[in-house]
Amino acid sequence: TVAHDLKNPLQGIVGYASLLVSDISQFGTAEVVHYLQVITQYGERMSAIINELLLLATVRKQGDVAFGTVDMARVIDNVLLRLDYLIRHQHAEITINVTEWPATWGYAPWIEEVWANYISNAIKYGGKPPSVELGTDQINGQTRFWVRDNGSGIPLDKTDQLFTEFNRLEQTHLEGYGLGLSIVRRVIDRLGGEVGVESAPGQGSTFFFSLPLMVKPETDPHG
Structure with missing residues (x-):
């Protein structure tokens, strides 16, 4: 479902962000960069899903399109x-x-x-x-x-x-x-x-x- 498609990346963002917030000093630079890349990818996935839903709403409208x-x-x-x-x-x-x-x-x-x-x-x-x-x-x-x-x-x-x-x-x-x-x-x-x-x-x-x-x-x- 759409809820799961949005929930899964959101959980990933919260999870990795929580790791960094808890004690970022325990991670090396490479690990921090990796976690930030994962957070970015999850965010992009959520953004894509939201954009698709907005597009779907536009397509469903009965108004004229140029x-x-x-x-x-x-x-x-x-x-x-x-x-x-x-x-x-x-x-x-x-x-x-x-x-x-x-x-x-x-x-x-x-x-x-x-x-x-x-x-x-x-x-x-x-x-x-x-x-x-x-x-x-x-x-x-x-x-x-x-x-x-x-x-x-x-x-x-x-x-x-x-x-x-x-x-x-x-x-x-x-x-x-x-x-x-x-x-x-x-x-x-x-x-x-x-x-x-x-x-x-x-x-x-x-x-x-x-x-x-x-x-x-x-x-x-x-x-």
């Missing part, structure tokens, strides 16, 4: 900048297999969160070190965008659960997928697209989302 042309290259740049620390910390390799991103109609802030979720998951649950590929193709009249990792893969009987709201899979290394991916599904549903994953144990995973195909207007040669 859809428009999305500059996907710029969206990707923003996401990679946001995730720069995670990329560096995990020594992740990010490969973009796209010469020019296709024109897309949607809502850039939502789409940015979808990419951020997919890419951060690929880094966290990918191989060691993570190798992450980004790409796009066209299928059944829609533009599909995907993120492929080099992780251990996901059993077929678990993939259907990934996009279920507030679900937590039993495997420890998959814990945390559910909340973010349920929001991804809601976002893409609102944008008229689809989400999914292709995966098998030992073969990595490819998470994708699709959006209705947008045809670029032709340039008028007569001005």
